[in-house]
Structures are given as C-alpha cells and as structure tokens.
Amino acid sequence: MNILDFINYWIAMFLLVTGLYIVIARGNLVKKLVGLSIFQTSVYLVYISPSKIIGGTAPIIVPGMSVYSNPLPHVLILTAIVVGVATIALGLAIVVRIHEAYGTIEEDEIHAQDQGTQ
Amino acid sequence: MRGDLVLRVIAKLLIPFILVFGLYVQFHGDYGPGGGFQAGVIVAAAIIFHALIYGLPLTRRAVPEWVVELMVAAGILLYAGVGVATMLLGGNFLDYSVLAHEPVHGQHLGILLVELGVGITVTGVMLIIFYMFAGRSRSPHSES
C-alpha cells in the first residue's frame, strides 16, 4: 500500500488540523474565523476527492460517454459550502458588532474588559 | 465615487453581460452545469461590481435595501410555494411530477421554479451581506 494512494486524505487531514490549530491558537477573532473556514473546507475534500472518477464526465447522458462521476457528493458539498458561507458571514457580522461594543477584536483584550466590568 | 473614466465605461459595458450570463447559468441549469446558487452569486457580483465602481449610495438607489430583503424572503417562499402546490395537487412535498399534465414536464417546471427561488434568495443574501458590511461605517445603526 503506497502512502501516496491516500494523498487526498492526507491533504484533507493536514488542512483540517491546520484550521483547528488556527482556531485554537489565534487570539484575533477574524483570524479564528479564517481558521474555521479552512477547517470546513478540508471536509469538502473528504467528500469530493473520492467521487472523482478519472475519465468520468458530468452525469448527463451524452453520446459517446459511458463513465460518469457520482454527482451526489458534489451536491452535498454545494450545500455544505452554502452552510459554510452563511456561518462565516454570521461570524463576521458578530465580530463587527463585537468591535463596536468593545473597540477591539483581540480575545484577551475583550476578556480583560469583561473582567473589569464584573 | 471616483473619477476613473476607463473603469466606469468598462463597468457599464460589462454589467449587462454579467447579468445575461447570470440568467444563462440560471435557466440552462437543467441541461448543463449551473443553477440557482451559481446564478445568484453571478447576478449579485454584477451589482456588487456596480457598487465598487459607482459607489454604494448609487447602487442603493438602484437596488434599495428593502428590495433585497424582499428577494431573500420571496425566493424561499417561491421554493416552499412549489412544495405546497405539489401537496395541494395530491403529490408529496416537492414531488414535481404532479405539476403538469405529464411527469416529465412537471419535473422540468418544478426544478425551474425551485432553482429560480434559490437564485433570487442567493442574490438577495449576497447583496444583504455586502450592504451590511459595506454600509457599516457610514451609518452604524442601519444594521438590523
């Protein structure tokens, strides 16, 4: 078994862990969202890459083609992308509001301000 | 608003074509790659392009915020309305086959309407996100 046979999963897992690391390690709320976005994107690869069939075409009947790719994962990921966009948009909107309320988007500064008010 | 003549002329030339391409992607979606999601984003991109070149206030006059909010709701309602219509015609929810005299026509009509709903909503959502973020610094309380 060649390790390169699973290169798509290696890449997906690398991106997954990278994204998760950014979410945990960064204090900047926008950078956290960037990490979250990378994290979500990695999952798209998990779905999309196994469904790619070399030589396959879109599943629309045309003369001369006999190999078709499975459309289902693409459809699922289209949905997941939309969900991801909505999540990031909402997250950024909340960050904008946080910036207006606190005057900063650094997590530790926000925490310090909250400690002060209590 | 800036005075870059080249940009403004080219934008004026490009925007109609982007919109037509959006419509092509929208309505050719049953035969080739495309559909509501992609078309919605393309149409929204045309309008955002307009805002970038001519400035947000002008775009807001052309496509007011209430229209955008209406689009978001109307698209979903069109989608769900198709579903309700199929239920009223005796099928299951979103069973397009009952929409026309024969199932194939019904499927065509159904997917066309549903994708149109998706397209309208996606355009609306993209624009509302853009308006919210772009209009923020100018009027801090316009956000809802």
Add this chain to the structure above:
Amino acid sequence: MISSNLPALQVVVPLIAAPVCVLLRRGTLTWLLAWLASWSAAAISIVLLIRVLDQGTISYALGGWLAPWGIEYRVDAVNAFVLVLVSLVGAVIVPYARTSIGAEIRSEQHYLFWTAYLLCLAGLLGVTITGDAFNVFVFLEVSSLATYILIAFGNDRRALVASYQYLIMGTIGATFIVIGVGLLYLMTGTLNLADIAQRISEMPVDRPLLAALAFLTVGISLKLALFPLHLWLPNAYAYAPSVSTAFLAATATKVAVYLLLRFTFTVFGKSHVFDDLPYGEILLALSIAAMFVASLVAIFQEDVKRMFAYSSVAQIGYITLGIGLANTSGLTGSIVHLFNHAVAKGAIFLLLGCVALRIGQPALSQMAGLAKRMPLTAAGLVVAGLSLIGVPGTVGFVSKWYLVMGALEKGWWWLAALVLLSSLLAVVYVWRVVEICYFREPSKDLATANEAPLSMLIPAWVFVIACVYFGLDATVTSETAATAAKTLLESLR
C-alpha cells in the same frame, strides 16, 4: 391529503412562516404568525405521536423519491416523542415571548427575532424528523445559525462574545458530524440512516467506521454540551434574552441527545457500540463528572441564570448517564428526563425572565425577598427547583427513579449512590435560591416590583404545573419513553 403530508408539514409550516415574518415586518403580525405556526407544529407533532404509537413507523418520501435514494422523513416512537417535546415547548413560549422581548429587544428588531425563532424551530424539528444523514447536518446548521442569532440578541455586550464562542464551537461540532457522515457514506454508499444501519450490520466494523463513530460522537457531544465540551453553554445561556435561554435550554440540547441516541443505537447498533467498545464506560465517566463538577460550579455562581446554566450541564449528565447504561430502564430514564428536564428548566428560565422584566438580569443577592414581592414567581421557582433535585411528586423523581433502577439492574449500586449524592449538590444550589427568596427582606431593587403580567406568568406556570402533574401521573410520559427505549434497543440487533 393533509394527513398524509403531516411529516413534511411538521417542518415546512415554521419554515414558510419564517420568510413571511420578514415580509410582514410589523411586530404584532409576526408574533401572531409565530403563534399560529408553532401551535400548528405542536398539533401536527401530537397527531404524529398518536399515529406512531398506534400504527408504527411512518415513512415519508420527500419529493416522491423513494427511501434509499431520496430524502426520507421517518417518524418512530423515539423521534415522535422528541418532536412533541420541541414543538410543545415552542408553542408555550411564544405567547410568553411578546412581553419579554418587548422589554429586552429593540422593537424594530422584533420581526427578525421571530424569523430566527421560527428558523430555529424548523431546524430542530427537521433534525429530529429526518431519516437522512446529510439532511441531519443541514437542519442542524439551520437551527444552529438561528441559535447564534437568538443569543446575540442579548442586551449585554457579552452576549455577542458568547454567541461568537458558540458559533466557533458549534461549527467545529457540526463539521465533525459532516466528517462522520462522509465516512459513513464512503463506507456504505448510502445516506439513508436505516439503509446505513442495514449495511453496517452486514459488514465488519473496521477503522473507517470506528473513525466515523468517533467523529460523530465528538461532534454531537459538542452540540449537547457533554462535559467537558460544555464551555460554550454557560455564557450563551446567561447572556441570551430570557426567551431564547428558555427555548434553547428546553430544546436544543435535547435534540442533540436524540441524535446521539439515533446514531449509537439505530445506525451503529448497540452491540457494535456498547458491547465491543468501552463506549458506555466513557459516557458514564463523563456523565458522572458532569453531574458533580457542573453542580459544584453552579453552587458558587452569583448570576442566577448562569447558575442554572451550569445546572443544565449537570442535568445533561443524567441524560447521558442513562444512555451509557444502555439497558431498558436506563434509556427510559434518559428519554423521560429529556422531557422532564425541558419542563423544569423551561419553567425556571421563564420565571427568571419574569424577574428580569422587573429588575433586569438578577444577581442572586438582588433576588432577596422575591417571595414577598412576586410570590407566584418565587413559588414556581421552588417547585421547578425541587424537580431539579428529584423530590418525589415532581418529574425529576420519575427520571431519577428509572436511572437508579437502570444502575441497579446492572448491579452497580455505587452508581445509584452517586446519582443520589449528586442530587444533594442540587439541593445546595436550589436552597440558596429558596433561602434568598423567602427568608430575606426585599432588596432595594425589588422594593417597588410586583408580579409580571399574566401573559408571562401563565406560560411559565404551565411548565411548573407540568412539573408536578407528570411527576404525580407519569404514565403517559414514561410509557412513551419506554416504548421509545424498546424501539432503540430492538432496532436491527
């Protein structure tokens, strides 16, 4: 025609009402619409439950595409019970919400609140009713995104940070669920939950399937706030508007528990998960930790809403404890506790909303003398608090009885003892509230306060009375829960 489409209508009614709210914009109209939508959802769910108990599983093919290929809505005893729970809580809260959000949210945002509320309701009902693995994720995100908005409506600016934190953790959880579903799909080639279950039963459980189970478990545990993945919960509950807190505490985590039940028992099967793996033991350990640690933390909270938020984490521990036991009594206890905890916590957070209407979000010391100024509110808090402890005659007793029975059936008397011991911790924090409310002179905040309007007190007391009624006559709830538990244990293997 309508009756055959009920499973679809269950989700579609609130889903359609949400964009109509955006179109209507007027606060009162949207409130009436939300009322109409949530009450019809409740009616539909009750009809579905009765039909399921009568005739067995209902399967509904969305769009006329039959089950293994199309999206299937599948209602059996387990999710019919959860559907009733979610939609009833939604229905009771709507009449209450008008006055409460009137005080806590700017009036031009009311229609957006109702839109988010209806979307959240539709999402939660969708997660519960669907029989399709990917559909679960989509509806979960619909409800979660709406939840983040419902939390961010809070007056305090910390609500924004709480909402942001929940968004990050919730999205990580949801993404883990997608990975799990993806691995299941890659291994079995199908997304229909019943079909996946069928195929898993015929194949060896190898590494990808175990990875899928792990991802799904962690993802769902984040959503249901299983200790130690509960970090988002206390702040989210504490700073959200009162209505949001009551609704989320009573429904959102319960739906996540349902998902855990569905995936462990129906999809993977009891023998794979509980007999071959130390799954139950891990769940038990975390549950016990939740019961004790969260209860202890709750005792030292000054903010009352935060205190009961920690108590929620502890109560979720009882629910997962029953799942960890994986026998009929334990599962019955879990499922009946879904209902019982929803009722008790719903009552408590609604009553705290009544207090908040008069004096703003209360710190414990500000509630001194509450019984003299708002006697009905204080009395309700006591009854619901007793239910959290598990005093006989309240709903809490019924579920703890089943849990203890479940532990004893396994011969684990020490576990039964731990359940009783952790109840003593609940006594401590509930007693703190009782002592402050009843045995102190009214604080200056409360000096001029009087009872909240009836539109808020009646829904709150509906929950309080349910706490006692279903505690005294538990046949309906516990028999339904027992049927659900049997359904889960008998599925396939």
